[in-house]
Amino acid sequence: MAVHWRSFETIVVGGGPAGLVCALELARQGRSVALVEKGGRVDHSLCPVVARRIGNGASYRDAAKARSQCGRCNCLHGVGGAALHFDSNLGYVRGLTRAKIERDADGAVQAFSHLERTLGSMERAAFLVRRCYELLAEYGLPLGNAPQRSSVSPQFERQSAFEHIDTSETFPMTLEMSLAFVRAVEADFEDRGGVLLPYHRSEAIEAGTQRRWRVVCCVPEGTTVILEADNVVLAVGKIALPWLTQAARCLEIAAAPSPEIEVGVRLEARIEQMEPLIASCDYPKLSFISKRGDAVRTFCLCAGGRLMQYEFAGAVILDGQHCYQDPTSFANMGIITRAHVEDGTQFGLEFARRITAAGSGQPLVQTVGDFLRNRPTDSIPAGVGTLRYYTAGNLRIWLPDFLVEDVCGMIERLNTLFPGTVRSDALLAAPVVERVQPDFRLTEDLSTNRAGIYMVGDCSGKVIGITYGAATGLQVADSIANG
Ligand SMILES: Cc1cc2nc3c(=O)[nH]c(=O)nc-3n(C[C@H](O)[C@H](O)[C@H](O)COP(=O)(O)OP(=O)(O)OC[C@H]3O[C@@H](n4cnc5c(N)ncnc54)[C@H](O)[C@@H]3O)c2cc1C
Structure with a gap:
């Protein structure tokens, strides 16, 4: 069994929106970074039914029709993660709002944003969401074509059925747009010196010998790849919950039952x-x-x-x-x-x-x-x-x-x-x-109690969604780059 060894400043584990944006931003800031993803590059991790049709020359529109043939979806892995292999909907295209509510200790209903709560400031959260959209636009998302809808029902003004109605606008991102975006990011990331490692499944994270942390990866041929870095950003999404809880336990990452x-x-x-x-x-x-x-x-x-x-x-x-x-x-x-x-x-x-x-x-x-x-x-x-x-x-x-x-x-x-x-x-x-993750004890820059280990996106249990995940990825990239 061959063993390969490499070292970086940062290893990002998971290539969904949160990990991808984090790794990209680090590469853009000239930092040494590897992105480890257990699935393939975006083009190799599409729904096989859809990919076959595209390969045979079908339009994206026609190829997407084939998706309904799948009874159960297994295409939530690969660069792009759980969301960017499908048509999806990006939240807060015209600005972050407080979409959720809760009753506070005094019985009053308060609106809040999970991203604001995670980062400790609405200003910071809104700024990062804006930066995500700038990044999306830079890598080809046609945000100028965002439909101008927002004719909000006048009934919302006089209704009393609901305590809160959030009407923030979203951007419909078709599969074609997602693929163009992720491909452009993959290419630019590598052009800037980032190392993209598809089909590398992180098995274990442990103390390193030359750097602070070691990420042990399996690749399909049975080879073990050992990577070391001072920072490890966990961006493994919701589905990796069993693996993540086990890894967090081994690393003694502070967490409590949610x-x-x-x-x-x-x-x-x-x-x-x-x-x-x-x-x-x-x-x-x-x-x-x-x-x-x-x-x-x-x-x-x-x-x-x-x-x-x-x-x-x-x-x-x-x-x-x-x-x-x-x-x-x-x-x-x-x-x-x-x-x-x-x-x-x-x-x-x-x-x-x-x-x-x-x-x-x-x-x-x-x-x-x-x-x-x-x-x-x-x-x-x-x-x-x-x-x-x-x-x-x-x-x-x-x-x-x-x-x-x-x-x-x-x-x-x-x-x-x-x-x-x-x-x-x-x-x-x-x-x-x-939102089924344990209550990982994270700081406002999404750092765990173990120096150099961060959590972003769905796996942190703090946020859900593409824009939110990408915003947390940017936050951690900034923390590391300014660190
Ligand atoms: C069907 C569906 C539709 C959705 N639609 C929308 C939508 O329209 N808009 C929206 O905002 N959100 C949507 N969501 C939610 C959205 O997909 C997630 O919030 C978002 O993808 C989270 O991003 P992430 O980067 O945190 O994790 P993920 O996107 O889940 O990415 C995690 C990545 O980590 C990789 N990984 C896991 N374990 C390992 C390991 N051990 N080693 C290496 N790599 C690993 C996975 O393969 C995966 O690629 C949808 C989710 C689903 C399932």
Whole structure:
């Protein structure tokens, strides 16, 4: 077994938006940096069905149509990470807002931004989001073509169903744009001396001999590659949770059980039924505070999109996929509660595994009508919904009581604001699990208690999303470069 040894100032582990932007920024600042990614370069880690079609000369639009053939997505790895192999939606294109709410100790409802909270300053968070967009534009994203929508529903002014409605605008990034962006970044990163190591899976991180840290990587031929660096930036995303928690334990990274978890369902209906909501603004995020004091919100509205499932720590979980190039006749969105629990990671994993088991290894789906009446759904008529594989059943009995209450509360409020938006033939599907990481104790520059080890993006448990992930990547690059 051959062993290769190399040394850098910084090793970034994971080539999703957070790691990619961090590594790029370090290379742009002339620093010595390697980007280690267990999947391939972006062109080698596309959905094989889509890639085959593109290779055969199909347009991106036609190739994207083939994606619906996949029952379960395994394309969340490779440079570009979980998001940039698909059509996606970039948040806060015209500026960062405080989209989330919570009840404070005095009982008042406060709006906040997770990025602001992570970085300790709204000014800094907004500045980094702006810098992300400048970077995206520099590497080819046609932001000048951002649709000018933002005709926000006048109903939002006089409504009382929701405590908070965030109407910040987003940018629809097609697969074609993502690929152009990531390819341009890969090329420039290498031109500037950055070392891109695809198909390198980080196995272990331990104390180094010549530098502070050693990253032991496996490559497919069975070779072991040993890299050493003074800084290691962990950017391994949400799906790597089992590996990350193990690595963090070995490194004695300070963490506590997370006192919160975000769990929920996805709601899917025919697009014309959701039209009043879709037309209400660019990307409505509607929140209320439950009777228990937890925040409940809609998120990730995919108009013309589809539901997709992927494997996560012994379960399947659901997400929404935008299909800008090949819209479906359905719309879906998440309904999620941020609940206070003893150990968010354990709660989230048990939630996902319980529902996956109830669905015999597939997501569990129920019509809204059956959910509200607490009776099982025997089958879903052909052509209804976009999930390819699922089990119809009584989802309601597998959800915690608080979530049943919150989903019912959300349906009622949506129908109050936009009558007829959620009808009894709409579908509810689960499990949805967000923000499931332990509470890693990070400083405002995302440094752990171990000197030189940082966490960015989804794996930090502090932020979710492409723009937020990239902003945390920039923050750490700045800290290292100014260090
Ligand atoms: C289907 C779907 C649709 C989404 N749509 C949107 C959207 O429209 N807009 C939005 O803002 N967000 C969206 N998200 C969320 C978004 O994808 C994530 O928030 C974002 O990708 C997080 O970026 P990241 O860099 O932190 O992690 P990731 O993008 O998950 O990247 C982590 C990378 O680390 C690599 N890795 C993991 N373990 C190792 C290891 N041991 N060694 C080496 N490499 C490793 C992985 O292969 C992966 O490439 C979506 C997510 C999904 C699943």
